[in-house]
Amino acid sequence: MTFKSGFVAILGRPNVGKSTFLNYVMGQKIAIMSDKAQTTRNKIMGIYTTETEQIVFIDTPGIHKPKTALGDFMVESAYSTLREVDTVLFMVPADELRGKGDDMIIERLKSAKVPVILVVNKIDKVHPDQLLEQIDDFRKQMDFKEIVPISATQGNNVNRLMEILKENLDEGFQYFPADQITDHPERFLVSEMIREKVLHLTREEIPHSVAVVIDSMKRDEETDKIHIRATIMVERDSQKGIVIGKGGAMLKKIGSMARRDIELMLGDKVFLETWVKVKKNWRDKKLDLADFGYNQKEY
Numbered sequence: 006m007t008f009k010s011g012f013v014a015i016l017g018r019p020n021v022g023k024s025t026f027l028n029y030v031m032g033q034k035i036a037i038m039s040d041k042a043q044t045t046r047n048k049i050m051g052i053y054t055t056e057t058e059q060i061v062f063i064d065t066p067g068i069h070k071p072k073t074a075l076g077d078f079m080v081e082s083a084y085s086t087l088r089e090v091d092t093v094l095f096m097v098p099a100d101e102l103r104g105k106g107d108d109m110i111i112e113r114l115k116s117a118k119v120p121v122i123l124v125v126n127k128i129d130k131v132h133p134d135q136l137l138e139q140i141d142d143f144r145k146q147m148d149f150k151e152i153v154p155i156s157a158t159q160g161n162n163v164n165r166l167m168e169i170l171k172e173n174l175d176e177g178f179q180y181f182p183a184d185q186i187t188d189h190p191e192r193f194l195v196s197e198m199i200r201e202k203v204l205h206l207t208r209e210e211i212p213h214s215v216a217v218v219i220d221s222m223k224r225d226e227e228t229d230k231i232h233i234r235a236t237i238m239v240e241r242d243s244q245k246g247i248v249i250g251k252g253g254a255m256l257k258k259i260g261s262m263a264r265r266d267i268e269l270m271l272g273d274k275v276f277l278e279t280w281v282k283v284k285k286n287w288r289d290k291k292l293d294l295a296d297f298g299y300n301q302k303e304y
């Protein structure tokens with residue numbers, strides 16, 4: 006039997022459910038998710054492999070009007086996938102009307118010369134009539150190869166979308182071993198899981214200002230646990246106060262929730278030590294961006 010494979014990018018505005026979809030398909034958390042916009046900051050591969058096919062999904066940062074060097078990096082890394090993939094999934098939410106942000110992306114997609122599948126996500130949030138109107142509106146904007154409504158949280162119609170993707174695969178290599186699910190090292194996933202808890206537990210001003218760096222990660226022979234030291238970077242002293250919380254309560258909560266996720270991912274006991282540091286305006290400094298893992302990488 007011939008083997009089929011292909012690269013598929015997931016593109017769209019922030020918060021539409023791109024990472025939620027990827028995690029649903031992969032059956033585990035590779036990309037962190039939150040109800041705050043601009044959660045994903047790096048391209049993340051989710052490698053889906055069966056006996057007969059391999060689909061390499063690339064989850065991308067939500068496309069927005071960038072206001073910082075980090076924002077520039079995020080948007081650029083999302084658009085860069087257009088040169089790297091065989092198919093694009095353009096994701097829009099069923100419950101929000103098409104806006105300037107969508108139009109901007111559509112313009113780029115039109116000139117990209119890659120087949121684009123429109124994925125209307127969050128159908129659990131709307132009445133079917135509203136869904137039809139949404140589809141009708143987008144259909145007029147460009148020529149989509151297919152239009153597929155789904156719910157990434159509930160899994161509705163995700164199988165159908167997977168079938169369509171499989172039907173459209175070309176004969177090709179198995180690019181990655183069958184047991185590899187992502188291109189990112191464990192350290193990156195660990196830092197992301199900590200960042201996810203900061204996003205969940207802190208107020209609106211923190212999420213965009215935070216980066217997490219893993220200082221060390223090794224097995225402690227005495228306790229037989231993985232000992233992880235992580236630093237949470239923020240931009241201001243006041244933010245440091247919020248992340249640490251009264252008597253350290255917030256940091257403790259972040260640590261224990263993150264530890265649970267990390268243990269699940271690693272399948273091992275973990276001792277997690279977290280520190281908070283202030284690094285002023287790191288989002289605007291190219292050098293700091295690279296230090297914190299935000300540097301361009303091609304696939």
Ligand SMILES: Nc1nc2c(ncn2[C@@H]2O[C@H](COP(=O)(O)OP(=O)(O)OP(=O)(O)O)[C@@H](O)[C@H]2O)c(=O)[nH]1
Pocket residue numbers: 018019020021022023024025026037038039040041042043044045046065066067068126127128129130155156157158159
């Ligand atoms: N009701 C509903 N909510 C969803 C669905 N898919 C995603 N969400 C929610 O939408 C929010 C954003 O999800 P993410 O997966 O982080 O969105 P994203 O597109 O990756 O966002 P960025 O990384 O910021 O670009 C989360 O609160 C999800 O739980 C869905 O099908 N239905």
Ligand SMILES: [Mg+2]
Pocket residue numbers: 023024025036037038044045064065066067
């Ligand atoms: Mg995301």
